[in-house]
Amino acid sequence: MTAPQNLASRRLLITAQPICVTDDGCVQDEKMLSYVDHQHLWGTRASRLGRPGHDLWHDTAQVGLTGRGGGHFSMAKKWSPAVAAGPGGTVVINAAEGEPGSAKDSVVCQTQPHLVLNGALNAAEIIGATEIVLWIDERADRATELMSYAINERRRENALTRSIRIMRAPSGYASGESSAVIAGVRGDAVAPTYVADRAQPWGDGRPVLVHNVESLARLGALGHTGPAEYPNTSLVTVSMSPSPGIIGQRRVLEVAEGDSLADVLLRAGADSSTWVLLGGYAGTWLDSEDSAALPIEPHQLKAHNLSMGAGIVMVVPRTRSLIDEAAAITALMAAESAGQCGPCVFGLPALANALTRNGFAEALDLTDVILGRGGCGLPDGVVRMVESALALHSKSLSRRVDCLI
Amino acid sequence: MKPNSDDVDRLEINMIACEGVGLCVHLAPSDIVLDHWGYPIILNERAASPKQVKRAAAACPHRALIVHRVDQPASTPDHS
Numbered sequence: 252m253t254a255p256q257n258l259a260s261r262r263l264l265i266t267a268q269p270i271c272v273t274d275d276g277c278v279q280d281e282k283m284l285s286y287v288d289h290q291h292l293w294g295t296r297a298s299r300l301g302r303p304g305h306d307l308w309h310d311t312a313q314v315g316l317t318g319r320g321g322g323h324f325s326m327a328k329k330w331s332p333a334v335a336a337g338p339g340g341t342v343v344i345n346a347a348e349g350e351p352g353s354a355k356d357s358v359v360c361q362t363q364p365h366l367v368l369n370g371a372l373n374a375a376e377i378i379g380a381t382e383i384v385l386w387i388d389e390r391a392d393r394a395t396e397l398m399s400y401a402i403n404e405r406r407r408e409n410a411l412t413r414s415i416r417i418m419r420a421p422s423g424y425a426s427g428e429s430s431a432v433i434a435g436v437r438g439d440a441v442a443p444t445y446v447a448d449r450a451q452p453w454g455d456g457r458p459v460l461v462h463n464v465e466s467l468a469r470l471g472a473l474g475h476t477g478p479a480e481y482p483n484t485s486l487v488t489v490s491m492s493p494s495p496g497i498i499g500q501r502r503v504l505e506v507a508e509g510d511s512l513a514d515v516l517l518r519a520g521a522d523s524s525t526w527v528l529l530g531g532y533a534g535t536w537l538d539s540e541d542s543a544a545l546p547i548e549p550h551q552l553k554a555h556n557l558s559m560g561a562g563i564v565m566v567v568p569r570t571r572s573l574i575d576e577a578a579a580i581t582a583l584m585a586a587e588s589a590g591q592c593g594p595c596v597f598g599l600p601a602l603a604n605a606l607t608r609n610g611f612a613e614a615l616d617l618t619d620v621i622l623g624r625g626g627c628g629l630p631d632g633v634v635r636m637v638e639s640a641l642a643l644h645s646k647s648l649s650r651r652v653d654c655l656i
Numbered sequence: 657m658k659p660n661s662d663d664v665d666r667l668e669i670n671m672i673a674c675e676g677v678g679l680c681v682h683l684a685p686s687d688i689v690l691d692h693w694g695y696p697i698i699l700n701e702r703a704a705s706p707k708q709v710k711r712a713a714a715a716c717p718h719r720a721l722i723v724h725r726v727d728q729p730a731s732t733p734d735h736s
Contacts, residue, residue: 443672444672445670445672445673591671591672592671592672592674592695593671593674593676593691593693593694593695594671594691594693594695597692597693597695598693601692620691620692620697624669624671624691624695624697625671626670626671626672
């Protein structure tokens, strides 16, 4: 017996080729899968999820599904405190995608919105949430339009078991941070808030569970396929940087388990010998030659003490100075700060300034002062990015000196 | 040994609430110092002077200094 022909195309991206994204976040030359197309490819959600919700919970733990917004925390573990809090609550589809170098979530929304909706419905059923909120970047007009279209298709078919509401998130890095999302969904100011218990970021009220778009699309896929045929891949945005702190062309690709950094760069048509900022603006600078064999997969990266963050591989030509890059990104992130915490408000501009003046000792002192003192993860992410730039810079300098003597 | 109810298990600053008023540094100088910009840095998570630290927490106008006590173990349910 042969497998159904469409099995090989059951993937997060609708094509094996990298998908190009325009500057305003639109997908070029790719068509969105309508509800009919979706059912043709994946089947109907209820028919596969006929198994009780807890089986999908078990499957989620089994395939090791982690949050793809950058935290890479186990999704199955994230549900426990929400279930313990009793029925009711909200599942948020987090499509704020505040990192300029990331476009994968927008691409999934524009090509397979029904996979995202199914994931959100699955999550809502598992934790007993009564409502779903699509929290989507106010600039992402095309993605919002296509998600709305998909939601309306489902309403007409009576294929939504939960109410869905669309909220436009203010653009910016902090708008996608989960405590800021929870605040925004509740109608409060969109800014990170103090979280007493990380396992229960919604506090004492009804649970508000924030899941990244790709995470939910994966949960949707898993509900259709089960663990055996689940596409255990990772979405990556390879973004080119034409000048420090600027993002140019972005290509989104689906990376198979076992693919290396060199494979990813090759598929995206990037130079094989380049600086790479893995994980985006809060990521780690790498030399693509030294790290050519690095597996681009969340669990394996964790074993290397690295993270792909929200699946970002930013490419910077080797001719550019890592210090200039770090300075530009730090200044950019200082501007993205919600402006609530002293160490971030004063520390990041001071750090950018020190880097601009090549004051390395001062920069390192500042990283020590800032680290671990922000209300959200933003300043820590920037500090780690800066430290990795300084380390790689001095490594490449000492190599050049070795060549001279 | 049974934990003393005066023991402080963990000191934490809610940096979002903190406005850098600085009372805490005056009231608990052995556990808190200020950074370049006037915001508190915790020296010892397990406070050296629990009494001073509690007084500082009570004095903070923004309730930004949080004292976690030994007899309140934080438990995180784990299901996977």
